[in-house]
Amino acid sequence: MFRYHIRAMFSLQKFFGKNDRFFDLLEKSATEARESVALVKGALNSPNKGAGSLDEFALLRRKDKRLTEEIRTLVTQTFVTPLEREDIDALSTALYKIPKTLEKFCERLLLAPDRLQGSDFTRQLQLLDEATQTVVEMTRQLRTNPGLEPVKEQNDRLQYLEGEADKLMVELLRGLYSGKFDPVAVIVLKDLYDLLEKVIDRCRDAGNVIFYIVLKNS
Secondary structure, three states, rough: HHHHHHHHHHHHHHHHHHHHHHHHHHHHHHHHHHHHHHHHHHHOHOOOOOOOHHHHHHHHHHHHHHHHHHHHHHHHOOOOOOOOOHHHHHHHHHHHHHHHHHHHOOOOOOOOOHOOOOOHHHHHHHHHHHHHHHHHHHHHHHHHOHHHHHHHHHHHHHHHHOOOOOHHHHHHHHHHEEEOOOOOHHHHHHHHHHHHHHHHHHHHHHHHHHHHHHHHHO
């Protein structure tokens, strides 16, 4: 009987350890998404070091891809998961798409830097800062099952930020189509604006997944 209790105790420790590992990996992935915004800021503030920023992005995305793969492997190896398997996969995928899209932005940024004279991405980066920070906070809360109301407030905030990004996009396009920019610059800037708006959408998608998970488990 004593040996049985010891085996049961170690089995429970292993089980709960795996549960913690799921949350650890998801939180790391959300943090990587936020760090990718800092890399974009570095690339914009130091255009001559853009290539170095792109290398850092590639390393960051490979790291995040390994996290995503580890989560999927853990899902297949764990008999009982703390969240439904499809929800874990959906959130992991949504988080991975944030740095992936920002890496595309950085790649395009380096294609025609001479066409970006006078361009200002400050407002988009402010929205991205707040959106990724909100995603990090929401992901961390999953571990403690905070209840629906605080998560709903944060998700509503992401919806608001996404709406602000849409309004900003209209304003930016109005400026692009005013005739003040040469045609190539219009194409380049519109592409960059589209990618940054898409990152906000990725953050909103991650928030929606988290809200749905909490809603199902409330």
